[in-house]
Amino acid sequence: MSPAWVRAEDPSAVGAVRRRAVELAEQAGFDATRIGQTAVAVSEAVSNLVKHAVEGVVLVRPHPEAPATVELVAVDKGPGMADVARALRDGYSTSGTLGIGMGAIARIASGYDVHSVPGTGTVLVMHFTADDTPGPPLRASGLTRPIGDEVSCGDGFAIARNGESTTVLLCDGLGHGHIAAVAAQTAVELFEQVLEQEPVSILEHLHRGLNRTRGGAVAVARVRPGAVTFAGLGNVSGWVADAEGRQGMVSLPGIAGHQGRTLRQFEYQVPSYATVVLHSDGLTDRWAPGSVPGLFARTPAVIAATLLREAGSRRDDACVVTVRPGDGGN
Numbered sequence: 001m002s003p004a005w006v007r008a009e010d011p012s013a014v015g016a017v018r019r020r021a022v023e024l025a026e027q028a029g030f031d032a033t034r035i036g037q038t039a040v041a042v043s044e045a046v047s048n049l050v051k052h053a054v055e056g057v058v059l060v061r062p063h064p065e066a067p068a069t070v071e072l073v074a075v076d077k078g079p080g081m082a083d084v085a086r087a088l089r090d091g092y093s094t095s096g097t098l099g100i101g102m103g104a105i106a107r108i109a110s111g112y113d114v115h116s117v118p119g120t121g122t123v124l125v126m127h128f129t130a131d132d133t134p135g136p137p138l139r140a141s142g143l144t145r146p147i148g149d150e151v152s153c154g155d156g157f158a159i160a161r162n163g164e165s166t167t168v169l170l171c172d173g174l175g176h177g178h179i180a181a182v183a184a185q186t187a188v189e190l191f192e193q194v195l196e197q198e199p200v201s202i203l204e205h206l207h208r209g210l211n212r213t214r215g216g217a218v219a220v221a222r223v224r225p226g227a228v229t230f231a232g233l234g235n236v237s238g239w240v241a242d243a244e245g246r247q248g249m250v251s252l253p254g255i256a257g258h259q260g261r262t263l264r265q266f267e268y269q270v271p272s273y274a275t276v277v278l279h280s281d282g283l284t285d286r287w288a289p290g291s292v293p294g295l296f297a298r299t300p301a302v303i304a305a306t307l308l309r310e311a312g313s314r315r316d317d318a319c320v321v322t323v324r325p326g327d328g329g330n
Contacts, residue, residue, distance in 0.1 A: 028067075028129075057076070065159060082118045117294075138324075143319070172217040187210060203265075219238055233255075273296075279321070283308065
């Protein structure tokens with residue numbers, strides 16, 4: 001089952017999200033002090049959503065790059081903030097989503113990123129680690145959201161890192177609900193069996209293994225400094241995007257597990273300032289990098305959450321994965 005988004009519509013959301021954050025912190029081995037700090041920061045962030053946001057939603061989960069890290073993603077559609085730096089100062093209050101307590105949240109979190117546009121909304125992503133635990137590399141992120149009020153999401157993703165390269169999977173299971181979710185989860189399990197192979201070989205392995213499921217659209221991308229190798233089958237979108245525009249990547253027609261011509265992989269250049277974006281057809285292709293000023297200077301998690309807000313459909317399962325090429329270091 002996919003981690004659940006919580007609507008920040010009334011004060012009960014604060015307690016629900018705090019309890020989930022505490023549960024994850026305990027599972028990750030945080031000590032009592034760090035668990036308490038995490039609970040305070042999460043409560044403050046969600047409380048501000050309840051008080052000030054328009055259509056605020058929040059997600060708490062193990063971080064996709066580091067499962068022993070607790071991540072919170074908060075998204076709203078307004079009112080936004082004109083001066084994020086000012087909102088980060090202690091004692092500053094605003095009618096925007098993150099006014100009260102934002103300075104304290106920033107100090108407690110092991111890391112955070114914020115993007116806000118007045119009249120459009122705010123995305124806040126923050127993560128918490130045990131005091132002596134290194135944080136995630138912040139090279140990749142992924143988010144799913146089920147159709148309507150469905151519990152199971154038929155879209156899924158996986159992220160694997162090996163040295164300077166990051167390999168990601170996105171699967172859009174055919175249809176919706178539990179059966180589609182089984183296909184997506186099977187794709188993740190198959191992906192984890194063959195991580196060392198080339199993307200086209202991974203895709204071939206998934207194509208064979210998904211024949212016992214409903215199948216779906218699948219893409220595999222290996223991102224490394226300067227380039228991405230991409231192999232897709234079905235209606236999955238792949239892009240190399242930056243603040244100035246985007247370049248599409250080729251996914252071949254078919255249904256993984258059932259229909260597919262000879263599979264291929266393609267190479268594309270990825271400048272150090274660019275982001276590789278994969279998404280299912282639960283996001284429209286009509287998003288444009290320039291439509292949200294400053295977005296592609298943010299972390300992959302904030303980019304993913306903003307694209308889900310701006311381009312995601314409530315009439316379909318949705319998934320978006322974002323990857324930065326890194327610099328060849330750690």
